[in-house]
Each structure stands twice: as structure tokens, then as C-alpha cells.
Amino acid sequence: MLDAETIMLATEDVLRRHGPAKATVVDVARSLGVSHAAVYRHFPSKAALREAVTRRWLHRAYDDLAAIAADTATGPAERLRAWVFALFRAKRDAAARDPEIFATYRVLAAEHSVVAGEHVEALLGQLESIVGTAATARAVFAATAAFHHPAHAQEWSQADRETVLADLCTLLVEGLPAR
Template sequence: MAATTETLTAARILEATEEVLRRHGPAKATVVDVARALGVSHGSVYRHFRTKAALREAVVKRWLDRTLEELTAITSDEGRTPETRLRDWLTRLFAAKRDKAADDPELFATYFVLAKETQAGPAVGEHIDDLTGQLTRIIEAGVESGAFAVSDPAVEARAVFQATGRFHDPDYAGEWLRPEADADFRAVLELLVRGLRSGC
């Protein structure tokens, strides 16, 4: 059944946009294609998203937020020690990114292109801020419990995020399925945890 402008929501538009992107790719997908998939005029889509760039930014944000939700649960789980939270958080981040790349490589490639296109917009920067903010909270909890010996958790969080970039930055997606990827990840994780414990 075709959507009407009365029942059209931003969420429905974003779902349809994702399907259009999957079918046509970022170079060929248009707002008209999205509107056609919804059974509405392209003007109806523009009432929710003023430009094609705004629509693409919102799609990227929605995609990035899916990973963030899983990590938020780990960050706030006080039943785990801060060190366990850090290990689980970084492991889940790597797994989530790798799963996205392996399960739907065409859509992952599409989002990678869109994320590069929209880097000047707020979605990617806000996502990185959210991730490093969560890492900061985990490291702060570690400092408070005596598990970590660092003076500036925010600085350390950024360092941890950057040091593990090979395991979550889409630029490295081609390496994630290599046989040694898990061993490399564990080695980096152990090195980082030792550094946080010692304050080095």
C-alpha cells in the first residue's frame, strides 16, 4: 500500500532510502527513487528532509546509531568491571563493524561512500564523539576503581580509539576477514589494557 503524506514519517523515508541505496547504489539513488518507493511525490520527502544531502546525512546517522546502541549497554553495565567493559566494548565495536561489512557488503560499501561524502556534516563527527565519550566513561570508572592509572581519561580514550582504528575504521574493512585479524586485535587490546593499568 502506498504511503500518504499524512502517514509519511522520517523513519519510513529512511527505511525506504536504505532499500533504494541497496538497489541502486549511492551514485544512482535519487530522492525521486525514494519517493517512488514510498508512493509519494518527491516534494513529500523534501518536507521531512530539505535536501538530498540532509537525507543522506540522516541515513548515515541512522546506520551509525545502530552500533552505538549496542555499545551504550556495555558502557553503562556496572555489573562488569571497567576492564571487562573496555574489553567487551572494543570487541563488540570490532565485531559490529566486521559483521556489517561481511553480512551486506554492497550496503556497507554504500554507507562507506556516504560517510565519506557527509564527513563535513555532523553525523560522522558526532558518532566519533559519542564513541570516545563512552570510552572516556569506561576509563573514568577504571580510574575511580583503581584498575587504571591515568591522569586524563578523555585523552586516553581518544588514544585508545585511534590505536584501535584498524579494527573499526571502514578504510580497513578489507583486512577484517584476514586469518590473523582476531589475533592482531587481541594483541592490540592486551597492549592497551596493560598501558592503562600502568599509566604508561
């Protein structure tokens, strides 16, 4: 029986083979041995399908961040450092491990899609739980953009990235007011 999960798995495979620019609903349907109308019964458009796949992928790739943010047994400075490094490593590893799905995420981020917006809002919420205010969370997120925004993905494999991030974290932590 055809369900949304089966379609999303097939879509991931099609995206990996063809990339986000060339993958079509017809390709997905063909890989499942069904008509494209059968796919459209579960997802009203190619954009909706692409967003569903990306949303699921983002949840899988970044679930560990929520646990770091929620760990109140660890102080804010240590949590902030751990969270920022975990975000950087998750993005870097996701881009390297699954480049076609990451490319789909990049397209959605560039289009300011609902999924990309939800992802950013979730990350900002986690940061706010660490640093205490929405304004500080936004400032930290902006200051660390080179380590998590998909536009900077080409830089993430540079040898000095973790050293630069460590220096940035030190600057951020020392600049934060005590809570």
C-alpha cells in the same frame, strides 16, 4: 500517510538496490509512489536524507556498545576488551550484512559529515567512561582504528584479525594506569 520513517525505510531499500553513488531522491519518491517534492517536505536535501538514514542505522548497529561501557560491575580492563571487540564485530558484521548502507556510512565518514562526527563522539564518550580520561579514550580509539574505521573494512575478514586485536587489547590494558 507519508512520514519520515516511511521515507527512511524506502531510502534504505533504494540504497541497497542502487548504492550510495546512484541512489537519488527521485528513486526514493518513485518507490513510494509520490513526487520528489513530497520527500523534500520531510528532508530538505539528498544529503539530509542520507544522513538521517545513516544516523538511524548507526544507532541500531551500535547500541550494544553503550551497555558494555556502562557496566560498572565489570572492571575497566575487561570492559575495554569487551567494548573494543564488540565494536570490531559490529562494524565487521554491519559491513558484511548491509554493504550498501555501510558504503553510505563510509561516504559520510570520508566527507567528515555531522553524522559520522556524532558517531565518533558517542564512541569516544563511551570509551572515556571506561578508561577515565578523554585523552586516553582518544589514544585507544586511534590505536584500534584498523578494527573500526571504515577505511579498513577490507581487512576485517582476514583470518588473523581477532588474534591481532586480542594482542592489541593486551598491550593497551597492560599499559593503562590502575584506576
